[in-house]
Amino acid sequence: MAETLRSRADNDRVRVLNPRSAARAVDALRRGWPIAIDGLTVLAVETADADRLAAFDPPASGGVLISSGRAVTLKLANQLEAADPTAPVLIDRAPWIDFAAATALADPQFDLATPLKGPFRTLPVPHPHAASAALRLARIAGLLPAFFLGTGEPEVAITLADIDAHEDATRLTLATRARLPVEGADDAEIVAFRSPESADEHIALLIGQPNGEPPLVRLHSECLTGDVLGSLKCDCGPQLHAAIRAIRDSGWGILLYLRQEGRGIGLVNKLRAYALQDQGFDTVDANTRLGFAVDARDFGVAARMLTLLGQDRVRLLTNNPAKVAGLEATGVRVIERVPHHLPPNPHNARYLATKRDRTGHQF
Numbered sequence: 016m017a018e019t020l021r022s023r024a025d026n027d028r029v030r031v032l033n034p035r036s037a038a039r040a041v042d043a044l045r046r047g048w049p050i051a052i053d054g055l056t057v058l059a060v061e062t063a064d065a066d067r068l069a070a071f072d073p074p075a076s077g078g079v080l081i082s083s084g085r086a087v088t089l090k091l092a093n094q095l096e097a098a099d100p101t102a103p104v105l106i107d108r109a110p111w112i113d114f115a116a117a118t119a120l121a122d123p124q125f126d127l128a129t130p131l132k133g134p135f136r137t138l139p140v141p142h143p144h145a146a147s148a149a150l151r152l153a154r155i156a157g158l159l160p161a162f163f164l165g166t167g168e169p170e171v172a173i174t175l176a177d178i179d180a181h182e183d184a185t186r187l188t189l190a191t192r193a194r195l196p197v198e199g200a201d202d203a204e205i206v207a208f209r210s211p212e213s214a215d216e217h218i219a220l221l222i223g224q225p226n227g228e229p230p231l232v233r234l235h236s237e238c239l240t241g242d243v244l245g246s247l248k249c250d251c252g253p254q255l256h257a258a259i260r261a262i263r264d265s266g267w268g269i270l271l272y273l274r275q276e277g278r279g280i281g282l283v284n285k286l287r288a289y290a291l292q293d294q295g296f297d298t299v300d301a302n303t304r305l306g307f308a309v310d311a312r313d314f315g316v317a318a319r320m321l322t323l324l325g326q327d328r329v330r331l332l333t334n335n336p337a338k339v340a341g342l343e344a345t346g347v348r349v350i351e352r353v354p355h356h357l358p359p360n361p362h363n364a365r366y367l368a369t370k371r372d373r374t375g376h377q378f
């Protein structure tokens with residue numbers, strides 16, 4: 016008996032400390048199951064339904080957690096408080112806030128179609144660190160950053176440290192490499208990287224032959240719409256192909272294809288941002304109105320890949336000073352920034368102007 020109890024306790028400890036549990040928590044959130052983060056039990060609004068909510072928070076008094084970027088639109092936080100749009104804001108779950116009302120609260124896409132009723136009342140956030148961690152995990156899971164708080168049995172219990180481990184670039188290793196002739200560089204080699212935490216495999220394309228000079232490097236963040244479908248809304252597709260040619264013409268270099276769709280908010284949330292852009296908001300405001308940072312990417316992963324490839328000094332092909340700073344902060348010297356500007360089209364002209372005017376891109 017004592018033995019059984021001890022092994023159960025051991026199992027629980029393993030479960031809590033196991034870094035894989037951040038991936039299990041992501042899975043649970045996407046399936047609409049409750050999770051606990053540092054003792055705060057939450058259910059994602061996006062994947063809940065009325066029955067799950069009733070089982071999770073029977074007295075309907077647990078509150079709804081959203082991010083301050085969203086709260087500003089709802090006039091529940093001021094611009095100053097939303098300097099960090101991902102900071103947590105807790106809304107009192109008044110009796111009329113049922114599942115449908117909470118969905119409208121969480122998702123700004125429906126603001127025009129279904130104006131919110133209110134009034135809403137904010138409450139002090141009981142565990143701010145756990146609440147921030149929950150919002151961060153929603154971004155990692157590609158879900159809207161909004162949760163019910165409640166008392167239902169959590170499927171997985173994790174800690175902030177588990178989420179840190181999930182995003183820890185030092186856990187990335189080189190998995191395999193092969194020759195890959197591509198349009199514009201028929202002598203290229205592809206190198207794949209993976210971490211134990213995530214199914215997203217980053218890749219590097221090595222172009223040309225090392226010549227003793229620092230490589231010309233491009234950090235390309237995944238953009239399914241631009242890279243694969245030829246979207247004209249952004250400049251990703253043309254930038255991808257022009258980068259391969261520029262690297263080839265420079266003698267040698269590396270293109271990193273980073274699985275950071277939508278500047279790190281995931282495909283579905285990027286498409287939600289596009290829906291807000293259809294309503295007139297620019298790329299910056301669309302992200303913050305959804306409750307995300309303008310740019311949620313961590314370029315530490317790119318630095319780690321370059322380090323694994325033996326490169327600690329690079330020339331960087333970018334218009335974005337944040338990429339230069341991101342690499343420098345994690346130990347890769349950027350000896351030169353090489354502009355990577357392509358002609359606008361009628362569909363992306365405003366997007367490019369917003370990058371120039373609001374996110375510090377240098378054109």
Ligand SMILES: Nc1nc2c(ncn2[C@@H]2O[C@H](COP(=O)(O)OP(=O)(O)OP(=O)(O)O)[C@@H](O)[C@H]2O)c(=O)[nH]1
Nearest residue numbers: 236237238249275276277278285288298333334335
């Ligand atoms: N959230 C969001 N992501 C977008 C939008 N448009 C493009 N993206 C994403 O932005 C990323 C592309 O950015 P990059 O090509 O790295 O460009 P950048 O940061 O502007 O920097 P440089 O091109 O290097 O100057 C991809 O992950 C796209 O999916 C948008 O309107 N909203």
Ligand SMILES: [Zn+2]
Nearest residue numbers: 238241249251
């Ligand atoms: Zn794009």
